[in-house]
Amino acid sequence: MNRGVIHIDESPIPLERWRQYLPRWLKRYLPVRGGRSHDHHGKAIFGFTVFLLSESIVFLSFIFTYVGLRLTHSETWLPVGVSGPKLSTFVIINTVVLLSSSFVIQPAENSLKHHQLNKFRWLWLLTICMGTYFLISQGIEWSNLDFGLRTGLVGSTFYVLTGFHGLHVLAGVILQITMLVRSFRQGNYDKGHFGVSATTLFWHFVDVIWVFLFSLLYLWQA
Structure with missing residues (x-):
């Protein structure tokens, strides 16, 4: 598996746009849409x-x-x-x-x-x-x-x-x-x-x- 692969966010809801307005302590508990395939920490915490x-x-x-x-x-x-x-x-x-x-x-x-x-x-x-x-x-x-x-x-x-x-x-x-x-x-x-x-x-x-x-x-x- 190529760890450099980019996962494109195809969600019809602009979650990432809303996520940027949240405080940092709250962001760690929410999943990250898109990103690189090895960015699994946020998803696992969610x-x-x-x-x-x-x-x-x-x-x-x-x-x-x-x-x-x-x-x-x-x-x-x-x-x-x-x-x-x-x-x-x-x-x-x-x-x-x-x-x-x-x-x-x-x-x-x-x-x-x-x-x-x-x-x-x-x-x-x-x-x-x-x-x-x-x-x-x-x-x-x-x-x-x-x-x-x-x-x-x-x-x-x-x-x-x-x-x-x-x-x-x-x-x-x-x-x-x-x-x-x-x-x-x-x-x-x-x-x-x-x-x-x-x-x-x-x-x-x-x-x-x-x-x-x-x-x-x-x-x-x-």
């Missing part, structure tokens, strides 16, 4: 963005279910003797650590773009540690709660929401570890770093979802 949108629909279905059940069972939401999840300093610190990791992983990706490999590795490793801290802290929180998965609606909804999100955090950490290991392969990222970009985007997604879950599960209780 495909991954569509995947995350499908994941967001699953989370939204859980969130709307939680809200509906909470509103229709407000009087019996907490069984007798159950206090439910509490907004504690421990939970706040855990949340701050997770959300702050987005401000670490993005500079890590930017460092890789500028071929600052060692800086990328250290920032990437710090993100891994922050994600791992969140998972361990969430496990500690679960062990100290006064309700379980079968404790009425409060138990089933809380553990399903936080557990499903926790699986995504775990997946993000595993992806980060994979990208870090690959950085030690000679010249691995010389021709592109889609894996790092996709992992960074996935991590931002995980953080945004936690903002909604934190507001529903803890702030609504406060």
